[in-house]
Amino acid sequence: MSLPPLVALPAALAPLSNRAESVLRDDAAHAARLATWPSARRALLPRLSAASDFVSEQISRDPQAFLELADSGELERRLGVGELSDQLHATLADCDEESDLARRLRRFRNRQQWRIIWRDISRQADLTETCRDLSELADASIDQAYQWLYQRHVAQFGTPIGRRSGQPQHLVVLGMGKLGALELNLSSDIDLIFGYPEGGETEGVKRSLDNQEFFTRLGQRLIKALDAPTADGFVFRVDMRLRPYGSSGPLVYSFAALEQYYQDQGRDWERYAMIKARVVGGDQVAGKQLLEMLRPFVYRRYLDFSAIEALRSMKQLIQQEVRRKGMADNIKLGSGGIREVEFIAQAFQLIHGGRDLSLQQRPLLGVLATLEGQGYLPPVVVDELRQGYEFLRYTEHALQALADRQTQMLPDNDQDCTRVAWIMGFEHWPAFHAQLMYWRGRVDWHFRQVIADPDDEEGAAEAVHIGGEWLPLWEEALDEAAACRQLADAGFAEPTLAWRRLSDLRSGPQVRAIQRLGRERLDAFVPRLLAQAVEHAQPDLVLERVLPLVEAVARRSAYLVLLSENPGALERLITLCAASPWIAEQITRFPLLLDELLNEGRLFKPPLAPELAAELRERLTRIPEDDLEQQMEALRHFKLAHGLRVAASEIAGTLPLMKVSDYLTWLAEAILDQVLALAWRQTVSKYGTPRRSDGSLCDPDFIIVGYGKVGGLELGHGSDLDLVFIHDGDSQAETDGLKPIDGAQFFARLGQRIIHLLTTQTTSGQLYEVDMRLRPSGASGLLVSSLGAFERYQQNEAWTWEHQALIRARVLVGSERVGTAFEQVRATVLARPRDLPKLREEVSEMRAKMRDNLGSKETAGGTASNAFSATAPFDLKQDAGGIVDIEFMVQYAALAWSQQDPQLLRWTDNIRILDELEAAGLLPGDDAHLLQEIYKAYRAVAHRLALQKQPGVVSGEQFHDERRAVLRIWRELELH
Incomplete structure (x- = not known):
């Protein structure tokens, strides 16, 4: 979204509007340069002065630097790729002292901050450009400060060498959070993690240092260069608390130590944080290797629906802190704030990102686009989340532009309220606040649909509705007689068998072996399952087909969380399993298919051929060429998922x-x-x-x-x-x-x-x-x-x-x-010429052999006198008058007559070949249409039987007219 244009400056802000210009006019030379400015820039200066104390104060502190920035034209244009980094490189080119490094970095940062705030408030830069410029400023500052310090550090302490590789070592600086996603705000701190490839010690000096000590000292110097306040301010506040063990842990870790920590002790919130990790400084090549090492920690190859519980817990902790500190007006952490949009996107990333590699990306807006494109969320939901997020981020920038202060709290004084509303394009605070609360309300609503506990805020009555009445039965608080009465009253035709099935599941080896968390999830899920099963016409069939799946996934209880969290998915599972034991068996064998049940629109609308091919190509291009195992798994999952979609669509009649x-x-x-x-x-x-x-x-x-x-x-x-x-x-x-x-x-x-x-x-x-x-x-x-x-x-x-x-x-x-x-x-x-009597004989002989070998023995392949009786079977494919007879007639006709009519060879399917036989006058139209309808009817029944895991055989009393018609046309073609 884009903000509305700036309205006229409110009268209340007029006293603030001349601060910057009065400073510039105090000096004759500055005033002369000001007079040469384009009128559009001149008109913006009082507006920016009124909007931002930071802009006014920095101009007062260093008017010459501000005028140089204005003369460069950079206030009116977007910087090219790499231009900001090149400018900083030139700024540091002749820097020799560490104190001078700090001074130059801070002045460069202030210059860029002027430019970015000016362009942001004046609507010359959109949200993406502002965040990108701020992130590139951080990247350049971190990496170039590191490279400068590394050279001096090596001269003092020697070159760190890897004990295993024998190669010089560099630090890897990971940028987390908004920095990692290229989404920094106007006054954001930067979350960093430091790592180095391998242990060893420095060489080239008399007294060597261990690599750990070398990089710890270097990391401390880098933090000081960026974070320490001086007369020129700071470059970026640095936060190192996301590293392993937080503030109590070492400042720097080897790759092996990082991998071991995340493998053994990594917590859910650390997975959440690591989604956005990006190499922002130091050794880029080694950094990519580190991220690949950590990828399995972040993205699980299986469907990881348990991640949503961790995100929910994190949100609850944040909400408690918000309430404790009275931060309801915090547009980041409060209800409907920025963090909730991030949680929604990252919930899908953590759950599905291990298998859907398109979700393994950092920028939130990109993730939202993927969620829409891949069908995880409806377009209308994604559009509201995108617009709400952008409005909140623009508001965040407006708050921080006031004084270059890291805040997401709405102002508590009239002047700042007026300034924020004006920056956002509103004439007054009430109009802005109403729009803000609208978007926070929409974000909060969508957040509750994805993240919020379905039992929260629904009360005891709702808990009963979603299965609470079945909890005593499942937990064996009822004796068998009482349990069977409850099952019978609920509609189970065989309550004793249903009770036995539930008892067998509860006492089975799979359930006995699961850990506490898994058992809690099972105890939460089974009552929900029973509550939905009794809503179905055949609850006994539901238990018979769904309980084997429950047993199969009992030790991978994230799947149970998926179904508990998504009543719609559970309802679709019950419907499909009750309709088809083939589907039930597929999902039980391959529980990852449960993922397909989440999106009803996608489940019942498989893609067309070009989309199908493109989707598979895209999936495989995201897998390294040498990872054959993952390629084979991706192919198989793709086939399973789309096969399920087709079967579901067939059952639904779509x-x-x-x-x-x-x-x-x-x-x-x-x-x-x-x-x-x-x-x-x-x-x-x-x-x-x-x-x-x-x-x-x-x-x-x-x-x-x-x-x-x-x-x-x-x-x-x-x-x-x-x-x-x-x-x-x-x-x-x-x-x-x-x-x-x-x-x-x-x-x-x-x-x-x-x-x-x-x-x-x-x-x-x-x-x-x-x-x-x-x-x-x-x-x-x-x-x-x-x-x-x-x-x-x-x-x-x-x-x-x-x-x-x-x-x-x-x-x-x-x-x-x-x-x-x-x-x-x-x-x-x-199309070569054929002897038709001989052809008829050969086709007939082959058909007779097939009928004898593969047809129903009881009826001699459908040719005996009892073939049409109720007690006789009819093999839809092999018996006389069945599918193969139609296929053989079509094949005989194509071989017999394609020399005179090559159009018969145009198609390979029976339906269209029959169309061509009719069009060529080689088969009466009524007979051609009749064979097509019979063929489709046979195949439809065969498909339904396949979904029921039954052979393609029906009672001999069925399809009398159809079979006789096929045999009549067979004889008329002189086949025997």
């Missing part, structure tokens, strides 16, 4: 069957695209790049072809992938790497790598089962075929059933050039 298959197929394609990229990169890094027949390098001249369900865009939940790998490199030519191998070996190992990435079991399962038996010569053939070999096989050796399979084959990912060549081979093979 996705029809055809779209379900589309989404699952797009998901497979997005994953295969990234798996191919990973496998290619890894194989090339090991062996070099293979060559084409003309000697040029492949890039990658490799395709993954999908057959069957993935080829026909008909994937279901849990479907495997029928794949064929094809390359168009030179099989004989060697790769260009340090360990060269021939092209045939290279592409074989690339194929093996792809299969490894897809099928390896990790903690998040495997990506897909892969079936490669449709490749040339089946299981006995090469894993990867050259394009030429594939064509020769299809032309000369392939069976008719292999050509039937080729109808559903399409390029999923890989080289566009090779993909186009494959399509040409496919079209040539499939």
